[in-house]
Amino acid sequence: MRIFIDSADTEAIKRCWDTGLIDGCTTNPTLISKSGRDPRSVYDELAEMGVPDISMEVMGNAVEMQNEAMKLYTEYKEVATIKLPMCQDGLKVCKELSNLGIRTNVTLIFNAAQAILAAKAGANYVSPFVGRIDDQGYAGTEVVRSIVGLYQQQRVSTEVLAASIRTTQRLVRAFYSGATVVTIPPGVFWNSYQHVLTDVGLSIFEKDANG
Numbered sequence: 001m002r003i004f005i006d007s008a009d010t011e012a013i014k015r016c017w018d019t020g021l022i023d024g025c026t027t028n029p030t031l032i033s034k035s036g037r038d039p040r041s042v043y044d045e046l047a048e049m050g051v052p053d054i055s056m057e058v059m060g061n062a063v064e065m066q067n068e069a070m071k072l073y074t075e076y077k078e079v080a081t082i083k084l085p086m087c088q089d090g091l092k093v094c095k096e097l098s099n100l101g102i103r104t105n106v107t108l109i110f111n112a113a114q115a116i117l118a119a120k121a122g123a124n125y126v127s128p129f130v131g132r133i134d135d136q137g138y139a140g141t142e143v144v145r146s147i148v149g150l151y152q153q154q155r156v157s158t159e160v161l162a163a164s165i166r167t168t169q170r171l172v173r174a175f176y177s178g179a180t181v182v183t184i185p186p187g188v189f190w191n192s193y194q195h196v197l198t199d200v201g202l203s204i205f206e207k208d209a210n211g
Contacts, residue, residue, distance in 0.1 A: 001175060004053070004183035006163065008035040010045040012186040017049055024053030026127075026163065026183040028083070028107070040075075047079050055105045055125075055183075057083035058093075065093045073102050081105050081124065086114050091121040098122025105161060115147040119158040125181065130174060131164035140164070141173040148178030168192050 002023035005016050008031040016022050025046055032039050039056070046054050054076070058068040069082040081103045084090040094104045098121065105125040106118035110133055118126045128147060130140030141162075148160050161181040162174035168191050174182045 002181045003189070004055075004161070004181055005189060006031070006165075006183040006185050008032045008037065008042050009186070010035075010037075010042060010049075013046065013051075014049060016186055016189050017051065022051075022189075023181070024055070024081075024183075025051050026055040026083070026105070026161075028055075028057050029059060043072075043076060043080075047076055052079055053081055053103075054079050055081045055083040055107075057085075057107065059085070062089040062092050065089060066096060069093060069097055069102070073097075078103075083107050083127075084123075086110075086118065091117055094118065094121040094123050098124075107163070109147075111143060112146045112150055115158075115160075116150070119151065119156045123158050125159050125161040127161045127163040127183075129164035130162050130170055131166045133164075134170075141170065141177045144174055144179050145177035152178075 004024040004026050005013050005022055006026045007013050008027045013025055043054060043056060056072050058065040072080050082097055083105045084094050086106055086108045094106055097104050103124045105127055106123040107127040109115055109126045109128040115126045128143050133140030133143050144160055144162050151158060159181060160179045161183060162179040163183050165171050165182055165184045165188060168188060171182055171184055171188060
């Protein structure tokens with residue numbers, strides 16, 4: 001059971017990382033763009049922080065994705081997970097990287113059929129987008145469950161990394177549904193500490209401890 005932080009805000013990631021409870025980080029072009037940073041400056045900070053698993057997304061056609069993936073792996077070695085889109089070119093590159101022993105994460109997964117193809121391409125992770133599936137009127141965590149069940153039945157080693165998580169409830173349900181990794185925004189991570197009864201209990205304990 002591993003928790004990744006889904007962000008390119010290195011200060012926010014650092015606060016989460018310092019808790020000792022975080023196992024990795026996922027980024028994407030949208031998060032990088034919102035940060036206003038060059039992608040490599042973000043990756044550099046995360047690597048220096050000690051984050052052992054950083055999803056670094058590549059874009060373009062197969063040749064462009066392959067070239068960028070090899071540059072990233074050369075620079076960041078074992079901390080780099082190459083994040084690839086669920087498309088023909090993305091899976092072609094995933095297969096080539098898998099043959100080289102380079103860790104991959106196939107993103108933008110919305111059903112089990114896509115997850116089958118990603119696993120066939122040798123993906124280490126597949127990332128079903130729970131929140132975006134919920135937006136379509138059916139349960140994203142049920143898609144997680146279907147992929148996990150299929151992989152278990154077929155003895156597939158690809159891990160399910162649940163993404164697009166917007167609430168602590170969906171974090172919990174993603175793990176209940178069998179995801180081995182869930183990536184969450186910093187806000188969802190901090191909200192996971194909270195419960196009104198915990199606050200009340202702490203207040204009572206502090207009052208009693210102080211006489």
